[in-house]
Amino acid sequence: MHEPYLKALAELFYPQRCVGCSRRANDVLCRGCYEALPVIERPVCRRCGLPTAFEAYVCEDCKGRDFGFDSARAPLKYEGVGESIVHALKYRGYTRVVERLVTPLLAGAVEGDVDCVAFVPLHRLRLMKRGFNQAELMARGLAAEMGVPVFEGLGAARRTRDQVELSAGERRANVEGAFRVGGPVEGTVLLVDDVLTTGATMSACAGLLSRAGARSVRALSLCRAC
Ligand SMILES: [Zn+2]
Ligand SMILES: [Zn+2]
Numbered sequence: 001m002h003e004p005y006l007k008a009l010a011e012l013f014y015p016q017r018c019v020g021c022s023r024r025a026n027d028v029l030c031r032g033c034y035e036a037l038p039v040i041e042r043p044v045c046r047r048c049g050l051p052t053a054f055e056a057y058v059c060e061d062c063k064g065r066d067f068g069f070d071s072a073r074a075p076l077k078y079e080g081v082g083e084s085i086v087h088a089l090k091y092r093g094y095t096r097v098v099e100r101l102v103t104p105l106l107a108g109a110v111e112g113d114v115d116c117v118a119f120v121p122l123h124r125l126r127l128m129k130r131g132f133n134q135a136e137l138m139a140r141g142l143a144a145e146m147g148v149p150v151f152e153g154l155g156a157a158r159r160t161r162d163q164v165e166l167s168a169g170e171r172r173a174n175v176e177g178a179f180r181v182g183g184p185v186e187g188t189v190l191l192v193d194d195v196l197t198t199g200a201t202m203s204a205c206a207g208l209l210s211r212a213g214a215r216s217v218r219a220l221s222l223c224r225a226c
Pocket of ligand 1: 018019020021022023029030032033034
């Protein structure tokens with residue numbers, strides 16, 4: 001637990017760099033990169049969260065596709081500065097970026113009340129190697145902001161390949177049976193991850209949460225591939 005503390009301390013003494021362009025900045029993001037955030041503007045598809053021309057309950061993209069979650073939202077597209085932020089979180093776990101930037105972005109994309117916040121787990125070997133789970137950092141920041149508990153019961157049952165290099169079909173197979181859930185779940189769960197691409201990982205976790213008793217599972221990612 002001391003590593004985030006050391007990071008926070010280091011950030012006090014070393015000049016800050018923008019996570020978007022790596023230039024020196026007064027905060028986690030410089031003004032230029034802030035203005036270049038690839039924000040997903042409404043209207044969006046109420047089911048999958050993709051931008052649409054008109055408010056819709058299903059769109060061309062998600063029509064006929066099965067998701068384990070009831071809805072998906074993301075404040076940013078997975079491109080440009082959005083991609084840089086995800087990269088910074090994944091490889092460096094900047095707690096300050098979560099506090100200053102990611103938590104407000106996520107909170108702004110939440111619609112309605114939720115009972116708890118869950119996160120896509122990392123397998124313990126990957127967690128040991130990386131030292132943190134960026135989805136967990138995001139979920140904890142958001143749960144504190146919203147004043148709801150974090151659901152701790154999702155775990156990784158086995159190691160999976162990095163989804164980045166896989167096709168949609170391979171992604172589904174890669175995450176099948178990869179997660180497990182412990183303990184009962186109640187009410188509406190907000191399931192957090194850094195990026196949603198095909199939705200395979202979020203679907204696998206959401207399906208488990210539903211079977212464990214969740215009334216509704218809503219997926220929330222910082223970015224999504226559009
Ligand atoms: Zn910048
Ligand atoms: Zn859709």
